[in-house]
Amino acid sequence: MTQSFLSEQLLDLWSDLQQPAVFWQVAVLAGCLLVGWILARLIRLGFAAKDSNAGILRIGLESFSRVLSPSIALGLILLIRPILARTQHVNLLNVAIPLVACFVLVRLSLYVLRRVFARTGRVGDAVMVFEKLITLVVWTGFAMYITGLWPDLIDSLEKTVLPLGRNKVSLLTILQAVGSVLLTLLLALWAGAGLEQRLMRLESVHSSLRAVMARMARALLILIAVLVSLSLVGIDLTVLSVFGGALGVGLGLGLQKIVGSYVSGFVILLERSMAVGDMVTVDRFYGQVTRINTRYTVLRGLDGIESVIPNELFVSGPVQNYSLTDRALWLKTQVTVSYDTDIESVLPLLEAAVASIDRVLTKPGVTANLQRFGADGLEVEVGFWIADPENGRSNILSKVNRAIWQTLKNNHIAVPFNQREIRILNDRLPIFMAPTVPVSSDDVTPPSVGADR
Template structure:
């Protein structure tokens, strides 16, 4: 790192001199009252914002039917209520004073209103950056830059930041370059995110492209756009990327060994998208997990079950494990119900009643007619299996089974078909109980022993 150089000292002195000159100009008697007016507007804005925020928050709570983006916008307005109120009051005062007096007498108030307007605009525009840390960096950089620009201090500040630098070989890295790189790269990433959303939305509405190809195209597009955003952003500020080639190669080798599972999941995700074995909307079973695929991520697959639980299953498990895809080639699913009737019921009639009962359930497909077969003769019943098809497994399996069972019950009750159940008969020997009560409990004693002796 370079030691303190004369250029750095001169730049710092020049920057400080411009700041001192600015405040000397501001503190002249003809402009001092404007500073007092700005301070008074800040106090009044803070008081008004506190009162307005209560009513505004209560009003937002009653807008339950609003879409989420409107509610979020309302919350953002509430967070910056003081600044917004100050901006409105400052512009109103400045415009009124320009009508009744000289424009120079409201110059500082108009300048404060301009800075407040720029800060509000930056606050809302920065919302397009989802990453909170990156959004804060871009917001603070933009607020500082626009403030220095409006105060005509941008060039002295740039000269001072450019002197704060370190030199590594032929690479000179200054604070000015770093700040420019962060700001430009953040804006490029935000632009890439917006463009990616627009293209992904267009792809999702294109019925000519399969769901897996839509997801694959969107993921590849995101990787390309974000990579270009970083590269273009760094090159735009003059950052030399050739010096990072060897370093990035070494880091890549280290990450390859340390992040094997992550890389495996990423590659498995690409394989899933290419072979089209799983796509959004498919109904799958993996172990005890049964649900439909909500989203295909780069590292995992989101599976939502009927009870509202969302499982994040790694892509590697779906590639290497056994997965039941209920809707891979088509949406038809066959279900089996086992039941039994008594031997006194006609099996032909029972089969006909069972088939007709299944057809009364709306989700059972009539074009794939149910069948009912005798599967065996049990100890107390004739055993049957009822097989039927459905075309909407994502709507659940247990509920349609329950509906068919209820239809079977109603059909059997209506036609007098009985469903046997195990019965147990308990016999109580009164003579043995009476003997025990009389005291003949020991073996070899009493009338029973004498009777057994006569048999011998």
């Protein structure tokens, strides 16, 4: 049996350690690692010093610095090794290259996972499990490579054949297919996340159009990734036609509501009938739009309750948007004053009282009108405009009513209440209305003996 890769490297390293020139390899390795760390730090600090409008490159490099440092070191080692090999052996660098490469691969995998599935900063349990699994697989592969077991493993996987219908596929081909699909999907999701952040920063484009472009770009990248990965493995893409037909039938029969919501989501985003931050009323739900997804929209009510509403409801039914073209909202309240009030002096007082509230717009202004002659007094309606419907209507109406009430009290203006008088025209009640007093058997006195008959 021939010597393994590990034993060959150990013998070469041992022979190099006997020579004083090995210190050149140690110095080169340490210098590359140090230069890589310094350059990565300088790049990160340089982009961090810029303003927040530097773009997606700054966002990527700030979190990519942990991957950038070993990557620069690996590039320097690969660059210096052939130069140093002209004068001496470089067995130490030959062992260091796959070690640093595995380190770069682990860091890069963790970076991509967190950029795709933990963009908000919170790392879930599933992401942690995937990170540990990737780390274990990478270092296991490095251990098998350095010990010389990697060629034997590849040969064993290639000889293991699994029957799939009429064909037989080796286990190595299946693993390559799964790996290529996962890798291309992960890269597509990473590119989609970066593109979405870039699009969301375009202030010149409407927010709905930005969301549509981001979602369509991500879907297109995922589709391309799947097709490319299947082509790399050698799977004929024409076999997907059967799957596509079955999927179409399934969508037409059982997924009508879901597909309708997805299509409605794109319609809402494209026609810009609703955007994040709008105050809307749909069906029996009222609140602020906090999120527009492809399938559903989230409305946050003024009481803090969030409602998840399918997008189909926004397209098939009537929707009231309080801030579609103008955020100004008209509100009104009513008050009744007595008939002996000077109405011409009351109306300006009410308008001035309502206009003094901070949320009430001064333009177009407050209007107070005499609506009708009511049964109890003169009915006055006070109308006003606000520009922030997302802050609620009940609280501003409360402030307006309190200001009106204080103004009426300060000016001694009476607010009548309902009064009803009941007059009895005849003091003699009818016989059928005379009250009856129940008489018990104990109150009845039996007749005495010898009474008149």
